[in-house]
Amino acid sequence: MSLRVLVGCKRVIDYAxxxxxxxxxxxxxxxxxxxxxxxxxxxxxxEAVRLKEKKIAKEVIAVSCGPTQAQETIRxxxxxxADRGIHVEIPAKEMEKLEPLHVxxxxxxxAEKEGAELLIVGKQAIDDDSNAxxxxxxxxxxxxxxxxxxKIEKTDGTLLVVREVDGGLETIKVKxxxxxxxxxxxNEPRYATLPNIMKAKKKKIVKxxxxxxxxxxxxxxxxxxxxxxxxxxAGIKVEDVDALVSKLKEAGRI
Amino acid sequence: MMIAAxxxxxxxxxxxxxxxxxxxxxxxxxxLNQHYIHSSVTCFPKCELTSKRYQIERGQFSTIxxxxxxxxxxxxxxxxxINDETELEGYNIDWLGxxxxxxxxxxxxxxxxxxxxxxxxxNKRKLAVCPQGGNTGLVGGSVPVFDExxxxxxxxxxxxxxxxxxxxxxxxxxxxxxxxxxxVSEYGLMIPLDLGAKGSCHIGGNVSTNAGGLRLLxxxxxxxxxxxxEAVLASGEIVDCLSAMKKDNTGYDLKQLFIGSEGTLGLVTxxxxxxxxxxxxxxxxxxxxxxxxxxxxxxKDAKKKxxxxxxxxxxxxxxxxxxxxxxLKLKAPIGAHPFYMLIETSGSNGIHDEEKxxxxxxxxxxxxxxxxxxxxxxxxxxHHIWSIRERIAEALINDGCxxxxxxxxxxxxxxxxxxxxxxxxxxxxxxxxxxxxxxGHIGDGNLHLxxxxxxxxxDLLNLIEPTIFEWTAKVNGSISAEHGVGFKKRNYIHYSxxxxxxxxxxxxxxxxxxxxxxxxxxxxxxx
Numbered sequence: 001m002s003l004r005v006l007v008g009c010k011r012v013i014d015y016a017x018x019x020x021x022x023x024x025x026x027x028x029x030x031x032x033x034x035x036x037x038x039x040x041x042x043x044x045x046x047e048a049v050r051l052k053e054k055k056i057a058k059e060v061i062a063v064s065c066g067p068t069q070a071q072e073t074i075r076x077x078x079x080x081x082a083d084r085g086i087h088v089e090i091p092a093k094e095m096e097k098l099e100p101l102h103v104x105x106x107x108x109x110x111a112e113k114e115g116a117e118l119l120i121v122g123k124q125a126i127d128d129d130s131n132a133x134x135x136x137x138x139x140x141x142x143x144x145x146x147x148x149x150x151k152i153e154k155t156d157g158t159l160l161v162v163r164e165v166d167g168g169l170e171t172i173k174v175k176x177x178x179x180x181x182x183x184x185x186x187n188e189p190r191y192a193t194l195p196n197i198m199k200a201k202k203k204k205i206v207k208x209x210x211x212x213x214x215x216x217x218x219x220x221x222x223x224x225x226x227x228x229x230x231x232x233x234a235g236i237k238v239e240d241v242d243a244l245v246s247k248l249k250e251a252g253r254i
Numbered sequence: 255m256m257i258a259a260x261x262x263x264x265x266x267x268x269x270x271x272x273x274x275x276x277x278x279x280x281x282x283x284x285x286l287n288q289h290y291i292h293s294s295v296t297c298f299p300k301c302e303l304t305s306k307r308y309q310i311e312r313g314q315f316s317t318i319x320x321x322x323x324x325x326x327x328x329x330x331x332x333x334x335x336i337n338d339e340t341e342l343e344g345y346n347i348d349w350l351g352x353x354x355x356x357x358x359x360x361x362x363x364x365x366x367x368x369x370x371x372x373x374x375x376x377n378k379r380k381l382a383v384c385p386q387g388g389n390t391g392l393v394g395g396s397v398p399v400f401d402e403x404x405x406x407x408x409x410x411x412x413x414x415x416x417x418x419x420x421x422x423x424x425x426x427x428x429x430x431x432x433x434x435x436x437x438v439s440e441y442g443l444m445i446p447l448d449l450g451a452k453g454s455c456h457i458g459g460n461v462s463t464n465a466g467g468l469r470l471l472x473x474x475x476x477x478x479x480x481x482x483x484e485a486v487l488a489s490g491e492i493v494d495c496l497s498a499m500k501k502d503n504t505g506y507d508l509k510q511l512f513i514g515s516e517g518t519l520g521l522v523t524x525x526x527x528x529x530x531x532x533x534x535x536x537x538x539x540x541x542x543x544x545x546x547x548x549x550x551x552x553x554k555d556a557k558k559k560x561x562x563x564x565x566x567x568x569x570x571x572x573x574x575x576x577x578x579x580x581x582l583k584l585k586a587p588i589g590a591h592p593f594y595m596l597i598e599t600s601g602s603n604g605i606h607d608e609e610k611x612x613x614x615x616x617x618x619x620x621x622x623x624x625x626x627x628x629x630x631x632x633x634x635x636x637h638h639i640w641s642i643r644e645r646i647a648e649a650l651i652n653d654g655c656x657x658x659x660x661x662x663x664x665x666x667x668x669x670x671x672x673x674x675x676x677x678x679x680x681x682x683x684x685x686x687x688x689x690x691x692x693x694g695h696i697g698d699g700n701l702h703l704x705x706x707x708x709x710x711x712x713d714l715l716n717l718i719e720p721t722i723f724e725w726t727a728k729v730n731g732s733i734s735a736e737h738g739v740g741f742k743k744r745n746y747i748h749y750s751x752x753x754x755x756x757x758x759x760x761x762x763x764x765x766x767x768x769x770x771x772x773x774x775x776x777x778x779x780x781x
Contacts, residue, residue, distance in 0.1 A: 016633035032534075036632035191540075191587035191628040191635075194619055 002058035003176070005048045006116035007082065008107055009041035011066050011073040012127045027096055027226050037073045040122025042080075044182040046189040047152060048120055049081035056154050057118070059083050063110060065103055067092040071205060078200035079192030085205035086110060090217070097219040100128075102210065104136035109213040111141060116177065118159075123148055123181040134181035144174040147181040300343075301710070304353045304399050304741070312400045313774050315382040318359055322379065326361055329371055334409070336360040345404050348397045349390050349451075350651065350660060352710075353741060355398030357384065364409045366484060366492055366523040372405060373521065373771075374490025382771050385517040387428065387459025390451035392647075392662050395516050395740025396459065399775040405521065407458050414524070415498075416441050422481060422498040424526040427458025443529035446473035450644035458522045464514030466736030468644075471697035472565040472600065473530060476513055482526035483509035487519075488767035498526040511762070516738050517773040519766045533565070535604035537611050538636045541618075541627035542591030546673040548623045549593050553669075553696055555623070556597055559614040563607050565600035567697035569593060571676065574646050574691040574704075581652040584642055587628045595624075595696070596643055604631075646693055646704075653688055653706040661715070663703040663722055664694075666732035672701055675725055679703060682721060686714055700735040723749045738777075745779045 013019065013028070014036040020029045037045075051057035062077035064070040065088040074085035088106055090098055111119050119141075124131035138145035146152075146161035150169070153160040163170045164183050192200070210217050238244045248254045305312070326335045336342060337359050347354045363369045376383050384402040398404060407428030414424045418441050425434060432452040435445045447460060449467035459465075461483065464476050473479060482496040495509040512520050543549050549569050556564055572592050578584050586594070601607040611629065618624040630636050650660040667675060676692035683690060687707045694702040703722070707714055723733050727749040734743050734750075748756060760778055763770070 014632045014634050016637050034631070034633050036634060039634075188585065191630075193588055194541075194615055194624070194627045194629070197629065198616065198619075 003051070003056060003117045004059045004061070004115055005051060005057045005118045005120060006061050006063060006107070006111050006114060007041070007044050007048045007077065008103070008119070008121040008133070009045060009062055009064050009073055009077050010038040010122070010125045011035050011064060011070045012038045012125055015039060015126055021226055021228050025225050025227055026223055035069065035073075037076050038122050038125045038127075040124060040126070040182055040184070042122075042189040043184070043186050044120040044122050044180075045077045045080050045082060046187050047149075047180075047182055048118075049190075050187065051118075051152075051154075052081065061086060061114060061116070063088065063107065065090050065098065065106055065210075066095060074205050075200055076192060078203045078205075079197045080190060081196070082203075084203055087205050087207045088213075089207055089209050094217065096223070097221075098217060099219065099221060100130045100132040101136055101220065102215060102217045103133050104140055105215045106210055106213055107133070107137045108140040109215060111137075111177075113213070118177060119143075119179045121179075121181055123183050131181075134179050138179035141177075141179070143177050143179050145179045145181070146172060146174045148183040149180050150183050150185045152180065152186070300347065301351055301354050303356055304394070304397075305356065307353075307710075310399065310775060310780070313382065313770060314380070315402075315771070315774070316380045317401065318381065318403065322375075322381065323359060325375060326359070326372070329368065330361060330363065334362040334364075336362070342404075345386060345389065345406070346397055348392075348394055350392060350662065352659070353394035353397055353399075355384070356401050357398040357404050358401060360386075360404040360406055362406050362409045366486065369405065369410075369486045369521055369523055370490045370492050372490075373486050373488060376403065376771055377488050377490060377769055380769050380771065382774050383521075384773055385458075385462070385521045387456030387462075388430065388451065388454040390455045391459065391463065391740060392664070392737045393734070393740030393742045395463070395738055395773070395776050399741060402774065407456050407523075410458075410523065411456075413437055416443070416529075417498060418443075420498065420500065421529045421531065422500075422526055423529055424482070424496065424498055424524065425457065426524055427456060427461070427522045429457045431455050431457055431460060438529050439532055442532050444532040445527065446479045446530055447476065450647065457525055457527070461513055461525055462515065462517050462522050463738040464736070466695065466698065466700065468566050468568065468640075468695070470695065470736075471567055476527075477510060479528045480509065480513055480525060481528050482524075483512045483522055484524035485512045485520035485522045488769065488772050492523075493520065496524055496526055500528065511766075514738070516740060516777050518763060518777045519772065521772070531602075533600035534602050535600070535607050535631070536565075536636065537599045537607055537629060537631050538639055539595075539597045539611065539615060539627055539629045540587050540639050540642075541595045541597065541615075541624045542588045543593045543595060543624055544591065546593060549595060549696065550669055550672075552595060552597075552618055552623050555618060556614060559617070560597070560599055560610055563599040563601040563610060564597070564697075566596065566598035568596040568643055568694065569696040570596070570643060570646070570693040571673070571691055573689055574649075574693045575642070577653060577689065577691065577706075578642055578646055578649040581649040582645055584638075584645065586642055587639060588626045591625065596639065643693070646702075650689075650691075650704050650706055654708050659707050659710055661705040661707075661718055662737070663701075663705075663718075663733075664735050664737040665701045665703060665722070665726050666699055666735035667701055667726065668729055668731065669696070669699055671729050671731075672696070672699075675701065675722075676703055678725065679705070679718070679722060683714075683717060686717060695735075698735070720746065720749075726750070741776050744775070744777055747779060 014034045017034050048060040060082040062074050062082040063086045064073050121134050148164045149161045150164045151162035159174050345360050382402040384398040384404050386396050386404050386406050389396045410426040410428035412426050416423045423438050447467050448469050481498050484496040485493050512522050575586050599607050680690040687705050689706045692703050694700050723746050726733050732750045
């Protein structure tokens with residue numbers, strides 16, 4: 001049984017870049033800043049490609065919601081081994097207001113439309129750290145979910161997934177079709193090599209808008225303020241324990 | 255917001271935290287529940303004292319007395335005079351762990367005036383000194399040989415001025431290179447110098463050794479980019495050549511004497527350096543090639559087709575990559591190849607640069623010169639690819655499991671002879687060694703040839719030197735392209751410099767430091 005796999009990948013600010021808060025305090029500076037594929041989504045794409053290499057998957061489709069530059073992210077996925085791409089266009093100005101619920105609705109509709117049997121996404125995006133899309137998509141589709149996956153194995157009609165949880169590792173069995181979210185140790189993503197980068201240029205990317213899928217992207221949240229964390233203050237040294245106790249009392253800590 | 259953590263290389267503990275809480279921090283790891291701290295200084299037993307390992311006699315210097323220590327303590331305060339033996343260990347031994355001195359005093363001045371007072375006193379008392387920056391030098395030039403007083407620039411780390419019109423930064427010599435680069439990046443500028451040791455090395459040390467690094471190809475040598483130097487002579491006299499003008503032809507260009515003389519003619523206290531604008535677009539290609547001939551052809555091609563945007567061209571052989579993958583668990587982006595190249599472009603227009611690079615790569619691939627490769631433009635990816643090249647020396651230190659034993663050679667050669675030297679040395683040394691590998695700045699004609707072995711044997715050293723130096727001299731190369739001469743190569747400079755030149759060097763030294771207190775036993779040959 002060969003699966004059709006849909007993988008979601010998000011274009012985020014590269015993790016090695018220093019983040020700056022915008023002067024209007026309503027967001028971070030994104031103009032002229034280097035972006036790349038969300039690292040957890042890279043792991044998701046890598047896992048999907050490996051499933052294809054093991055002949056468990058027959059086709060890998062990469063999806064990204066975003067402005068025109070999201071196509072670069074999809075091209076990277078194609079260069080890693082995805083077969084075709086879908087670009088759901090969201091104008092740059094509206095990217096800030098795009099919520100995990102919108103993305104979940106989009107992914108759910110695409111999963112149905114494309115007849116996907118497995119949806120893999122990164123567990124969270126490194127810009128908003130929401131960790132919500134996989135879970136909500138599964139709920140919308142009424143599919144089982146296996147989140148924080150660090151190992152995926154296929155047994156007839158089901159997936160055996162090892163999850164990283166607070167207590168350690170949990171192994172669960174989920175029936176297909178299912179939603180999986182990739183965690184750090186699932187795999188080490190490959191670099192796209194030159195021959196594959198060139199092949200990827202010929203692969204198809206289909207463009208569409210959220211409205212085409214019947215998804216309403218009206219915001220439910222309003223950003224009130226974005227600010228830097230308070231700068232760390234210097235500590236003070238005290239001479240002895242008595243001084244320590246009195247300082248703690250002063251600060252209302254004891 | 256996610257935590258972006260930094261890993262400083264070379265001698266500074268690298269902490270990898272692998273609990274689930276930090277799974278959002280982007281360190282790829284294979285071990286789930288392991289905390290480990292790796293320090294490249296404390297894992298290995300101390301090597302012998304240099305004075306015992308090498309045949310060398312102590313110069314006619316005074317020995318430190320309690321009176322001397324009191325003088326320094328009165329001048330600097332007892333926090334800035336270190337005389338605890340355990341604390342001094344790290345300062346007495348070099349990064350490679352192969353030369354160890356026996357200094358009993360380390361001084362940490364904060365100002366040029368303090369350096370001047372210290373040197374004037376030491377000159378009067380005939381006490382030898384060893385200037386020390388980040389202690390990342392590879393030729394044993396940054397640590398004492400006997401009991402020289404170590405003068406550290408660690409507390410001289412103020413940036414005085416950034417002139418954004420001219421693009422010049424003026425700072426004290428103890429600024430750490432990476433920190434300085436980050437500072438000027440706020441103004442859209444960059445320091446024209448980059449090397450693997452950037453997290454620890456001081457700009458004063460870089461200038462004193464005329465460091466080359468990864469981007470000399472594009473930004474030139476420090477002899478060109480350093481505009482001004484303030485240094486203190488052995489007598490304590492302060493020589494102020496700190497002008498930040500790009501053009502200044504008034505008299506002899508004295509600052510050039512301090513650039514590259516490795517602290518033997520003066521202690522550099524301040525520097526003015528020309529900073530180019532920070533590039534808007536950087537691309538890095540990591541390529542796999544089958545033969546060294548292909549490497550040479552690809553380099554020539556890159557120069558022609560990438561032209562002004564080429565900012566770095568490095569090559570690495572298979573043995574070096576194997577070492578990095580095995581000892582540091584860093585994975586190369588592509589499979590095993592006999593040779594690899596890193597080609598970096600820096601420019602002001604991303605679209606223009608990417609197009610040029612893609613055309614170059616497609617043609618190189620099509621012609622069969624390059625058999626595989628990857629391109630990156632994201633900072634995180636480029637960081638990872640550069641670390642494979644920058645941490646080769648660190649990987650080599652860990653090659654010998656019980657001892658740090660890597661013999662590092664840094665040779666300038668005509669390009670066609672480049673890899674033949676590695677092959678010849680490998681054959682010559684046979685099974686006496688663990689590994690003989692080559693990598694380096696092919697764009698500058700600079701080969702780094704490194705040899706690792708299980709134990710330090712005098713015979714092995716004699717087997718390597720002077721063969722390698724004779725080989726170099728035969729093709730009119732340089733026995734030390736950028737690492738300098740320090741302690742280890744001082745008796746071999748005649749392979750690359752005429753006796754007349756060496757004689758003039760000795761005269762200059764005698765003129766500027768008649769008592770020979772500045773970094774003795776270094777740079778100039780023993781008589």
